[in-house]
Amino acid sequence: MPRFLIERDMPGAHALTDTQLAEIARTSNATAASLGVPYRWVTSYAAGDKVFCVHEADDESTIREHSRRAGFPVTRVTTVASEFGPGTA
Structure with a gap:
């Protein structure tokens, strides 16, 4: 399955509480x-x-439908072309 990076503008995101994050996850x-x-x-x-x-x-379109139904903003959706990290070296 393709992997997507979704950017969401959410003022105050850095201050979301554990309770708020749990509700978003649910x-x-x-x-x-x-x-x-x-x-x-x-x-x-x-x-x-x-x-x-x-x-x-x-x-x-499925990514955007998930966001629409959940009520989450979408600023940008980008298809991930490749994934790498320290172990790639």
């Missing part, structure tokens, strides 16, 4: 389950006034 999980197609949330990062998410789905 909403995302329930929405993913309701799509009826393969969908996997990999991870998310709150930084500054943004949230960056890594999700897997068959296409960008």
